[in-house]
Amino acid sequence: MLFRRGMATLSVILGLFGGSSAGAADKASTEWTQVLEAARGQTVYWNAWGGDPRINAYIDWAGEQAHERFGVSVVHVKLTDTAEAVARVLAEKSAGRSEGGAVDLIWINGENFAAMKRNGLLFGPWLDRLPNHRLTDPANNPELNLDFGVAVDGLEMPWARARLVFYRDTVVLPEPPLNTDALLAWTRENPGRFTYPLPPSFLGTTFLKQVLIERAANSSALYNPVSEADFAAISKPLCDYLDALHPTLWRQARSFPENAGGMRRLMSDGEIDIAFAFSQADASAGIDSGELPATVRNYVFDAGTIGNVSFLAIPFNAGHSNAAMVLANFLLSPEAQMRKQDPAYWGSATVLSLGQLTREQADAFRNLDLGPAALPADQLGTMLAEPHPSWTEALEAEWVRRYGVR
Numbered sequence: 001m002l003f004r005r006g007m008a009t010l011s012v013i014l015g016l017f018g019g020s021s022a023g024a025a026d027k028a029s030t031e032w033t034q035v036l037e038a039a040r041g042q043t044v045y046w047n048a049w050g051g052d053p054r055i056n057a058y059i060d061w062a063g064e065q066a067h068e069r070f071g072v073s074v075v076h077v078k079l080t081d082t083a084e085a086v087a088r089v090l091a092e093k094s095a096g097r098s099e100g101g102a103v104d105l106i107w108i109n110g111e112n113f114a115a116m117k118r119n120g121l122l123f124g125p126w127l128d129r130l131p132n133h134r135l136t137d138p139a140n141n142p143e144l145n146l147d148f149g150v151a152v153d154g155l156e157m158p159w160a161r162a163r164l165v166f167y168r169d170t171v172v173l174p175e176p177p178l179n180t181d182a183l184l185a186w187t188r189e190n191p192g193r194f195t196y197p198l199p200p201s202f203l204g205t206t207f208l209k210q211v212l213i214e215r216a217a218n219s220s221a222l223y224n225p226v227s228e229a230d231f232a233a234i235s236k237p238l239c240d241y242l243d244a245l246h247p248t249l250w251r252q253a254r255s256f257p258e259n260a261g262g263m264r265r266l267m268s269d270g271e272i273d274i275a276f277a278f279s280q281a282d283a284s285a286g287i288d289s290g291e292l293p294a295t296v297r298n299y300v301f302d303a304g305t306i307g308n309v310s311f312l313a314i315p316f317n318a319g320h321s322n323a324a325m326v327l328a329n330f331l332l333s334p335e336a337q338m339r340k341q342d343p344a345y346w347g348s349a350t351v352l353s354l355g356q357l358t359r360e361q362a363d364a365f366r367n368l369d370l371g372p373a374a375l376p377a378d379q380l381g382t383m384l385a386e387p388h389p390s391w392t393e394a395l396e397a398e399w400v401r402r403y404g405v406r
Contacts, residue, residue, distance in 0.1 A: 028129075028131075031129065032129065032131055035129070035322050035325055035326060036070060036326060038322040039070060039071070039072050039320070039322040039323040039325070039326040040070065040071035040072065041071055041072075042072055042073070042320040042322065042323035043072075043073040043074070043075060043104075043320060043323065044066070044072060044073070044074045044075070044104045044105055044320055044323045044324050044327050045075050045077055045102060045103060045104045045105070045319075045320070046059065046063075046074055046075065046076055046077065046104065046105045046106075046107075046324075046327070047077040047079055047082075047084075047085035047088075047103050047105065047106045047107070048076060048077070048078070048079060048105075048106070048107035049078070049079050049080070049082070049107060050076065050078025050079060050080070051078075051080065051259065051261075052261070054285065054345065054346050054347075055346060056076065056078070057345070058339065058340060058345055058346045059074070059076045060076065061339070061345075062074065062327070062330065062331060062336060063075075063076065065330060065336070066326065066327050066330055069330070070326050070330070072323045072326050072327060074327060077103075082106065082107070082108055082109055082112045083112060085103050085106045085108075086106075086108075086112045086115060086116055086121070088102060088103055089101060089103055089116070089121050089315045089316075089317070090119065090121060092317060093119075093120075093121060093316070093317070097317060098316075098317050099317050099319070100317065100319045101315050101316075101317035101318050101319055102319070103315050103318065104314065104315070104318045104319060104320045104321065104323065104324045105312055105313070105314055105318070105324040105327065105328065106312065106313050106314075106315065107310065107311075107312055108156060108311055108312065108313045109148075109202070109310075110147045110148025110149075110150065110308070110386060110389045110392075111148065111389040111392045111393065113147045113148070113150060113155075113156060113311060113313060113389075114147070114148065114150045114389040114390075115389075116313065116315075117150065117153075117155060120316065121315055121316050122155045122156070122313055122314070122315065122316055123155075123313075123314040123315060123316050123317075123318055123321055124154055124155045124156075124314065125153060125154025125155055126154060126155070126157075126314060126321075126325060127152070127154040127155070127156070127157055128154055129325060130157065130325060130328060130329040130332060131329060132329050132330075132332035132333055133157070133329075133332065134356065135332060135334070135352045135353065135356045135357065136158060136332070136351050136352055136353055136356070137353035137355065137356050140353065141351075141353060143309060143385075144158045144309055144351060147309070147311055148308070148386045148387070148388060148389040148392075149223055149385070149386070149387070149388045149389070150388075150389065152311070155313060156311040156312060156313040157311060157312045157313075157328050157331075157332065158309045158310070158311055158351045159310060159311065159312050159328070159331050159332065159337075159340075159351060160309070160310040160340065160348040160349065160350075160351060161307065161308075161309055161310075161348070161349040161350070161351055162278045162279060162307060162308055162309075162310060162348065162349065163278070163279075163280065163300075163305055163306070163307040163349075163380055163383060164206055164210060164276060164277075164278055164300075164305040164306045164307065165276060165277060165278075165279070165280055165282075165283075165298040165299070165300055165305065165375065165380075166274060166275070166276040166298065166299050166300065166301075166305075167274075167275055167276065167277070167282070167283040167296055167297060167298045167299065167373060168273055168274050168275075168296065168297070168299070169267075169273070169292075169293050169295050169296050170295045170296070170297050171293070171295045172273055173273050173274065176274060176299055177274075178299070178301055178302045179214065179301050179302055179303060180210075180211050180214050180215060180241060180301075183245075183274075184241065184244060184245055184248070186274075187245060187248035187249065188248050190273065191247075191248045192248075192249070192250050192251070192252075192271075192272075193250070193271075193272050193273045193274070194248070194249060194250065194272055194273070194274050195249045195250035195251075195253075195256060195257060195263065195266065195272055196249075196256065196257075196263075196276075197256060197257050197258060197259050197260070197262065197263060198256035198257065198258060199395075199396050199399045199400070200396040200399075200400075201258060201259050202278070203259055203260050203263075203276075203277070203278055204256070205392055205395060205396055205399075206278060206306055207276070208238060208242075208395050208396075208399060209222075209306060209386070209387055209391070209392075209395065210301075210305060210306050210384070211238055211241055211242075212234075212235065212237070212238040212387075212395070213306070213384050213387070214301070214303060215237040215238060215241060216234055216237055216238075217234075217237065218234065221234055222234070222387035222388065222391055223385065223387060223388055224388055225388055225390045226388065226390040226391050226394045227390065231394055231398075235394075235395065235398060238395075239398070239402060242399075242402075242403065246403065250266065250271060250272055253403070260275075260276075260277040260278065260279075260282055263275040263276065263277070264277075264282065264283075264286050264291060264292065265291070267286075267292060267296075268286065268291045268292060279347055279348060280298060280343075280347060280349070280370060280371075280373075280374045280375065281343040281346065281347020281348070281370070281371060281374070282347070283296050283297070283298055283371075283373035283374075284343045284347065284370070284371025284372055284373040284374055285343060285347065285371070286373075287371070287372055287373060288343070288344075288371070292373075294372065296373050297372075297373050297375075298373050298374060298375050299375070300375070300379075300380060300381045301381075302381070303381075303382065303384075304381045304382030304383060304384045305380075305381070305383070305384060306383075306384045306385075306386060307383035307384065307385075307386075308385075308386045309351060310348075312328050312331070314328075332351070332352070334352065334357055334361045334364075337350040337351070337352050338350070338361075338364060338365065338368070341365065341368060341370075342368060343369075343370055343371040343374070347370070347371065350365060352365075354366070
């Protein structure tokens with residue numbers, strides 16, 4: 001192994017409620033005890049993306065812990081697209097099924113959260129009921145209160161942070177392109193050595209948004225609903241850029257990899273020289289597995305890269321909402337967040353505020369080996385906020401219309 005697997009096991013925190021008085025704290029503690037009692041023996045049907053073996057293994061581990069500690073069983077319903085779970089909940093609402101729904105917990109993205117919130121498909125608010133929520137220090141981390149610009153309002157729980165990072169072999173490319181202009185110039189000099197995942201895959205669409213944020217004359221419009229903007233005018237710089245970029249891409253943009261794993265395999269096979277992922281851990285995992293050379297390193301654009309927070313939501317008619325809350329609370333524990341951030345298991349950055357942890361816990365996070373390819377936190381640069389979720393669908397539709405592979 002090229003990075004440390006061992007770690008001290010951190011205790012799960014269960015009784016850490018805030019409150020204006022001892023009475024409020026006692027009431028919250030009593031209510032949480034009731035949730036724990038009601039959850040025992042229930043099964044959580046957790047609908048979550050199932051496309052990464054390491055993430056699947058982490059979800060399996062979390063399920064084992066929930067069963068052992070709280071008597072809650074977890075079934076990972078593996079999705080290829082979060083919209084599958086949203087459609088299931090919507091169909092149940094249309095059929096009048098207001099309780100006993102088939103979906104208990106969803107790993108959700110901003111676009112689908114906005115749709116579920118708009119259509120009354122969410123349980124809650126429930127976030128403040130979780131003892132471990134205070135460990136995120138939400139008052140001082142306002143990005144945890146918005147999902148793609150839409151107010152969370154206690155209807156979903158933050159559980160991971162992510163940043164778009166590029167990577168390359170430093171032996172092959174010691175000085176990589178650090179903005180979209182430089183990337184286009186580089187691909188013209190090195191045709192076929194770059195590509196991006198096929199939209200509407202999440203990572204492919206993220207690349208489109210990254211380019212548009214950098215090149216749009218009025219990027220502030222991206223943070224309002226697309227219906228309020230002149231889409232054609234605002235998206236034109238992106239389309240002009242892609243028109244110029246596509247002839248220089250791998251296979252001249254006649255085909256695209258499906259996801260981050262596909263890009264990593266192309267680099268492993270020596271077909272491309274630059275790849276990217278929405279995780280610092282992706283390149284390190286490739287090094288660890290022998291798929292990528294030990295000299296691969298992450299980098300970011302000078303003006304910053306897109307970052308976001310991942311959330312978990314409970315549908316309005318979840319059959320086992322108590323068990324879903326118990327599982328969610330465990331996923332916010334220092335122990336579960338530490339394991340998730342460890343590249344040996346996943347490499348997804350924590351949402352916890354280290355100032356809310358014990359010194360031992362905070363030091364464990366600070367000293368965690370993030371793998372050989374990772375950038376130190378102070379070298380990740382500016383985090384660019386995700387545009388309003390309505391831009392995602394509009395950009396994907398326009399991409400398919402103009403460039404869809406036929």
